[in-house]
Amino acid sequence: MTPLRPARPEFRNIHVFRDLTTYRLPAAGWVSILHRVSGALMFLLLPFVVWMMDASLSSEISYGAFTAAFSAGLGFVPGWFLKLVALALIWAYLHHFVAGVRHLYMDATHKVDKAFGRSSAIATLVVSLALTALLGAKLFGLY
Known part of the structure; x- marks a missing residue:
């Protein structure tokens, strides 16, 4: 006899107001969404x-x-x-560029496993935010 496991939540259609607060998106998902947001922001x-x-x-x-x-x-x-606004534009460009390089690298080398996707997504977020902070400090006259 096998013990019954508790049922895991199943997300088929995510409801924006009910499920989005409890749904944990992986880092690669955040990078993908932010890549689209940064492209739209640059266009706007x-x-x-x-x-x-x-x-x-x-x-x-x-x-x-x-x-x-x-x-x-x-x-x-x-x-x-x-x-x-200029800082938002700087972030949008840098994130879009770094995430685009990540996508090109993954396409060229066929690295599509979960571990590389997670590590490269975290690296993308760190690099783009660090470069944005560096250029934002210059923009606001900190150096």
């Missing part, structure tokens, strides 16, 4: 990138106004908010 912030490129390269006067926008603000938008 494309007008901001075009404005930064135009303002920084047009002339010396526009470059001065561009740098002043990050310290004094631009219209009703404070400078710290522009820096936060």
Whole structure:
């Protein structure tokens, strides 16, 4: 006679409000979702990138106004908010790049086992967040 084991929860259709708080997504799942979020964020912030490129390269006067926008603000938008938007753009680019390199490496070497997926996902998160912190410190004038 075999002892009865308690039934494990079975998630077929995850309900956003009921199941999402208890569902534990693996690190590779987080990296995959964040890869899509970072791509969407870069797409949505494309007008901001075009404005930064135009303002920084047009002339010396526009470059001065561009740098002043990050310290004094631009219209009703404070400078710290522009820096936060730029920091979000920095994170989106770095995460998207590092996660893309991870996907390309996995495709090229056919490393698709669970252990490598977990370790490379954690490495992706650590590297992208460390680089974001480093460039964010430069953006906010810490060095």
